[in-house]
Amino acid sequence: MTARAIVTRPAREAAQWVADLQARGIAAQALPLIAIGAVTDPALRQALRQARERFASYRAVMFVSGNAAQYFFEENQPQSLTQQAQTAINTRVWAPGPGTVAALRQAGLPGQRIDAPRADAEQFDSEALWQVVAPQIDRGDRVLIVRGTNTPGAEGGNGREWLARQIAAAGGAVDFVAAYERGAPRLDAGQLTLARAAAGDGSIWLLSSSEAVAHLTGALPEQDWGRARALATHPRIAQAARAAGFGSVTQCRPAFNEVAASIESPHEH
Known part of the structure; x- marks a missing residue:
């Protein structure tokens, strides 16, 4: 047993x-x-709305988890948001692992737009993802990282900060947005x-x-x-x-x- x-x-x-x-x-x-829930802070909610509107302007949008994808493409959002993501042909969608890939597919994003570590990768994290997506970033590119937040203004976990540093070193820039709240x-x-x-x-x-x-x-x-x-x-x-x-x-x-x-x-x- x-x-x-x-x-x-x-x-x-x-x-x-x-x-x-x-x-x-x-x-x-x-x-x-x-505990997971939608962001409640008015400033964070406004930032999330703006990030959704600017989706197509990014070279790539990285979702840190399935929850990030779920709350960014939440069910009560207009269908046009997912359609915008589908048609933003120059915007890649990054996922650190299979759970996030599944959530993005469930939200309606086509698999050919999603970049993620191989199924046999040693880990499913920012380091493994960067090995796949590093060649995409050129000087002046902007990447949006969609994450959770513990407190307003927090910028995600260590892996997200590490990824942001790699993007910056490659000549790109990073914006963070909180799509959901994490707590005890x-x-x-x-x-x-x-x-x-x-x-x-x-x-x-x-x-x-x-x-x-x-x-x-x-x-x-x-x-x-x-x-x-x-x-x-x-x-x-x-x-x-x-x-x-x-x-x-x-x-x-x-x-x-x-x-x-x-x-x-x-x-x-």
Whole structure:
């Protein structure tokens, strides 16, 4: 019997991962550790409207996640926004991984317009994406990075800043826009009970964000994580889990089949 997997992605993504893992015969349960919602700050909302209007003026638009794509092309937006993105033939659309590609395709963007790391890439992140898209940038080109935000004015995570520096070094320029807000979830009593139990019952915590680790330890500041087992999908996330005190931390690529195979391999944990 496989150990229970605790899926900590945002709620929409977690539900899909749980369903896919359960279909594979893995006992999985969602415990979203990042809350996602539309931007509420008036200045951020105005900036988002302007970015949508200027979509076709960019050499490329990079979406940091499926949530970035979902909230940029949100369902209540006029169909003309997606049509503009489809017809902006000089604007490439960048995605760091397959989840973002899927969200962009769902929004109606044709696959031939989307650039992303190969399916067998070592990682799905800004570094892997840059290896694919670097030749596109010439002096004077502008790139829009669509991201989430924790606080108004924040400019995204370390990977986004790294990508912006590479674009600048190639002679380009970067604009950031927040399409959604990220924050700590409000865990209810049942979720807190689940988290405490999973800290020591052999459950495997599937960690796909360093931010999620911080939210977990913030929600349970007195919890001992020495018996907890984590599966991290990036070296930075693995480092955050170890710093939080997780007793067992392994790492794998964020591709579904590799995550599932790691969960199914007891000797790896």
